[in-house]
Amino acid sequence: MRRPQRRAVAKQSRAKDGDEIRLLEAWIDAGKPLPGTKPPPPSEESSAANARVRARDVVAKAAAGDYSDYGASTRFDELPLSKKTKDALRKAGYKEMSEIQRAALPHALCGHDVLGAAKTGSGKTLAFVIPVIEKLYREKWSQEDGVGCIILSPTNDLAGQIWEVVRKVGKHHNFSGGAIVKRTGIEQEKERINSLNILVCTPGRLVQHFDETPNFDCSNLQILVLDEADQILDKNFKSQVDIILSQIPKARQTLLFSATQTKSVKDLARVSLKNPEYISVHEQASTATPDNLEQCAMIVPLEQKLNMLWSFIKRHLKSKILVFLSSVKQVKFVYEIFKKLRPGIPLKCMHGRMKYEVQQAIVAEFSESTSVLFSTDIFARGLDIGNVDWVVQVDCPESVAMYIHRVGRTARYNKKGKSLIFLCPEEERMLEKLKATESKIPISVRKPKVEQLEQISQNVAAVLVKFPNLQQLGKRAFVTYLKSVYLQGDKEVFDLSRFSAESFAAYASSLGLPVTPKIRFVSHKKNVSKKDMKDIDVKQMKHKAEVIEIKPQVNRDMLADDGPDDDILYPKKPNTDANIYDGLDDILSPKVPDTEPEKIKELAARPLKKKKLKINMHRPVGTRVKYDDEGNAIDPLASLAEEVGPEDVIHKDKILQRYAEMLREMQEDDKEDKAQHKKSLHEKKFEKKMKLKRRRQEETDAVSDDSGSESDRNQNMSSKGKKKYFNNSDDDEGGAAKGGDLLAQQEALALKLLGKMHD
Numbered sequence: 001m002r003r004p005q006r007r008a009v010a011k012q013s014r015a016k017d018g019d020e021i022r023l024l025e026a027w028i029d030a031g032k033p034l035p036g037t038k039p040p041p042p043s044e045e046s047s048a049a050n051a052r053v054r055a056r057d058v059v060a061k062a063a064a065g066d067y068s069d070y071g072a073s074t075r076f077d078e079l080p081l082s083k084k085t086k087d088a089l090r091k092a093g094y095k096e097m098s099e100i101q102r103a104a105l106p107h108a109l110c111g112h113d114v115l116g117a118a119k120t121g122s123g124k125t126l127a128f129v130i131p132v133i134e135k136l137y138r139e140k141w142s143q144e145d146g147v148g149c150i151i152l153s154p155t156n157d158l159a160g161q162i163w164e165v166v167r168k169v170g171k172h173h174n175f176s177g178g179a180i181v182k183r184t185g186i187e188q189e190k191e192r193i194n195s196l197n198i199l200v201c202t203p204g205r206l207v208q209h210f211d212e213t214p215n216f217d218c219s220n221l222q223i224l225v226l227d228e229a230d231q232i233l234d235k236n237f238k239s240q241v242d243i244i245l246s247q248i249p250k251a252r253q254t255l256l257f258s259a260t261q262t263k264s265v266k267d268l269a270r271v272s273l274k275n276p277e278y279i280s281v282h283e284q285a286s287t288a289t290p291d292n293l294e295q296c297a298m299i300v301p302l303e304q305k306l307n308m309l310w311s312f313i314k315r316h317l318k319s320k321i322l323v324f325l326s327s328v329k330q331v332k333f334v335y336e337i338f339k340k341l342r343p344g345i346p347l348k349c350m351h352g353r354m355k356y357e358v359q360q361a362i363v364a365e366f367s368e369s370t371s372v373l374f375s376t377d378i379f380a381r382g383l384d385i386g387n388v389d390w391v392v393q394v395d396c397p398e399s400v401a402m403y404i405h406r407v408g409r410t411a412r413y414n415k416k417g418k419s420l421i422f423l424c425p426e427e428e429r430m431l432e433k434l435k436a437t438e439s440k441i442p443i444s445v446r447k448p449k450v451e452q453l454e455q456i457s458q459n460v461a462a463v464l465v466k467f468p469n470l471q472q473l474g475k476r477a478f479v480t481y482l483k484s485v486y487l488q489g490d491k492e493v494f495d496l497s498r499f500s501a502e503s504f505a506a507y508a509s510s511l512g513l514p515v516t517p518k519i520r521f522v523s524h525k526k527n528v529s530k531k532d533m534k535d536i537d538v539k540q541m542k543h544k545a546e547v548i549e550i551k552p553q554v555n556r557d558m559l560a561d562d563g564p565d566d567d568i569l570y571p572k573k574p575n576t577d578a579n580i581y582d583g584l585d586d587i588l589s590p591k592v593p594d595t596e597p598e599k600i601k602e603l604a605a606r607p608l609k610k611k612k613l614k615i616n617m618h619r620p621v622g623t624r625v626k627y628d629d630e631g632n633a634i635d636p637l638a639s640l641a642e643e644v645g646p647e648d649v650i651h652k653d654k655i656l657q658r659y660a661e662m663l664r665e666m667q668e669d670d671k672e673d674k675a676q677h678k679k680s681l682h683e684k685k686f687e688k689k690m691k692l693k694r695r696r697q698e699e700t701d702a703v704s705d706d707s708g709s710e711s712d713r714n715q716n717m718s719s720k721g722k723k724k725y726f727n728n729s730d731d732d733e734g735g736a737a738k739g740g741d742l743l744a745q746q747e748a749l750a751l752k753l754l755g756k757m758h759d
């Protein structure tokens with residue numbers, strides 16, 4: 001009885017949906033905004049009560065065939081949206097539309113391609129999620145129709161976040177969908193992907209499905225969305241996006257959104273937009289960043305950044321702070337060090353190498369509590385965490401656009417927020433760019449209060465001594481930082497040659513490193529003419545000079561590599577550095593076991609080979625190559641590490657003292673190790689001997705049992721060299737018995753010895 005009833009209900013609801021869809025289509029068609037039109041400014045009479053009445057009127061009029069011009073509406077319930085969507089929006093607390101939503105939704109709802117730009121945190125996600133759901137609803141999309149919409153996002157986390165919005169807005173609809181992210185195994189995804197209507201994923205994951213999933217079909221696709229479109233269309237995703245575009249139908253609606261929209265016609269031509277609506281709601285605004293955001297910059301020397309960050313955190317223990325650093329290594333190092341130093345506020349770290357679930361958990365925790373979250377740029381875009389008080393950019397962003405995205409993690413949707421950026425004196429050009437009129441970033445420059453600056457270099461060094469694995473991480477943080485500067489495209493801002501060798505040395509010591517790690521982003525080229533030797537004092541050279549070339553294979557990926565540091569922090573096999581160099585071998589210079597600080601010291605003092613003169617490309621033009629007493633060129637950074645005075649942050653004496661202590665400890669450990677090693681050698685030797693004896697005994701037993709001829713027996717024995725123990729005498733049995741006794745005695749002796757050793 002139930003079935004027919006259920007079928008009847010379903011039929012009824014389909015009929016209701018059909019009626020609503022007809023009404024919506026007619027309404028959309030009748031009230032279409034003209035191409036290029038923007039909504040008028042919201043009228044004054046838009047009190048909540050008025051608005052509700054107006055919304056009811058609008059819907060009633062539409063039902064009566066009197067369609068309003070929805071292009072001017074200010075509330076979601078004034079738009080031609082399905083009841084299911086309106087209910088979900090209301091339940092989620094979305095009533096009034098934001099500017100980008102007011103401007104984009106009317107165009108997107110009537111099927112136009114949209115290129116939308118609006119400030120960070122201004123509600124762009126709803127501006128594309130609502131049209132997606134409504135389009136599929138009006139198309140009566142069902143599970144059997146397969147993939148109807150793809151939303152591309154640059155990162156898994158953002159994909160997850162967008163999917164949550166889709167779920168929220170589409171909760172009364174019957175669409176299937178999901179965020180196709182690393183969380184689920186690709187095999188599980190393959191099984192269900194064809195039955196999903198809305199896919200939210202990164203370009204890479206989608207391409208993987210095009211490559212590997214049998215019958216993966218997007219030929220029915222209705223709508224393609226690119227969130228953070230400028231990033232999705234940039235060269236890093238180019239090949240993947242090209243593959244995707246070749247696999248989906250050209251006849252579709254396309255929506256592109258970002259806070260920093262692409263203006264490249266080439267990019268837009270690639271996605272084949274048809275008469276797109278260019279909607280940039282804040283184009284005329286005086287700022288490119290949220291109005292409620294207070295922004296300031298500080299010029300901080302490289303070696304003071306850690307002190308400055310620490311001091312800042314200590315003064316804001318009741319705030320929620322998001323800290324951006326340039327690489328995974330930096331994030332891990334600063335997080336681990338600060339955790340050991342205990343600033344008095346919970347610390348968290350997040351980067352692209354973490355499992356998706358872990359990232360989600362951290363985001364959730366960070367959303368809930370006041371804490372400090374250290375992050376790479378992987379979360380600079382799109383991440384929507386409520387109530388972030390401060391965004392602190394410790395390392396310079398790669399571009400003004402990235403600056404805008406980073407600071408956009410605070411002051412979201414009418415909330416207030418503050419941001420602070422540390423810029424090295426060598427990066428002041430970035431400050432000029434931020435302050436340029438066209439950037440529209442109201443940023444003020446503040447002088448650091450030196451008296452409030454806590455110097456933590458000594459404490460960091462002490463932590464490194466206590467946790468030698470962190471020293472490894474510190475070294476890699478140092479190298480990846482320099483690599484990140486070196487690899488940045490904007491050479492007006494990022495130019496390693498502007499940094500002096502002294503500042504590198506001081507930076508290394510601020511990270512607690514006893515010696516500046518050597519850096520080789522370079523390879524050698526022999527027989528270079530004098531004119532190419534601009535930055536080298538040729539007269540100083542005693543040997544045929546070589547010039548340094550930048551290695552062509554050093555690329556951006558190496559920055560992202562960032563290797564399995566967990567192995568460094570929590571080594572599975574102590575004293576093994578097999579996993580210490582994760583592809584950085586050719587960059588991280590010395591191939592010595594880096595867990596041994598005294599060796600690092602040795603290395604710094606070690607004369608460089610005469611013929612392989614290493615010229616550091618970062619040395620400012622005209623700086624001389626230094627030589628030791630024996631005429632060997634000294635690595636400038638190594639020599640500097642020895643030269644820095646006590647007034648500098650380096651605190652050499654203390655560090656040396658610590659290293660002396662460490663050396664003593666290590667020597668003691670060494671003694672123990674040696675004894676251990678000797679013991680194990682003895683054991684092994686003894687075991688071997690016993691094994692041999694046992695084998696011989698067995699063989700002898702076999703010979704004595706042998707029923708073969710005497711001559712055979714003799715031959716057999718002689719070939720195996722047993723004569724020593726078993727004479728070819730009549731007394732074989734007795735001999736064997738003696739041999740057996742001897743063996744037993746020896747075994748007993750061996751056991752005794754072993755027992756003693758273990759005692």
Ligand SMILES: Nc1ncnc2c1ncn2[C@@H]1O[C@H](COP(=O)(O)OP(=O)(O)OP(=O)(O)O)[C@@H](O)[C@H]1O
Pocket residue numbers: 093094095096097098101118119120121122123124125126258259381382383384408412413
């Ligand atoms: N109409 C609305 N009313 C109330 N809150 C809204 C509205 N639209 C969006 N929001 C809220 O504003 C916040 C920011 O929205 P969203 O993440 O879509 O911003 P965005 O413009 O995509 O930012 P970004 O450029 O940083 O990705 C979210 O928490 C969202 O729930």
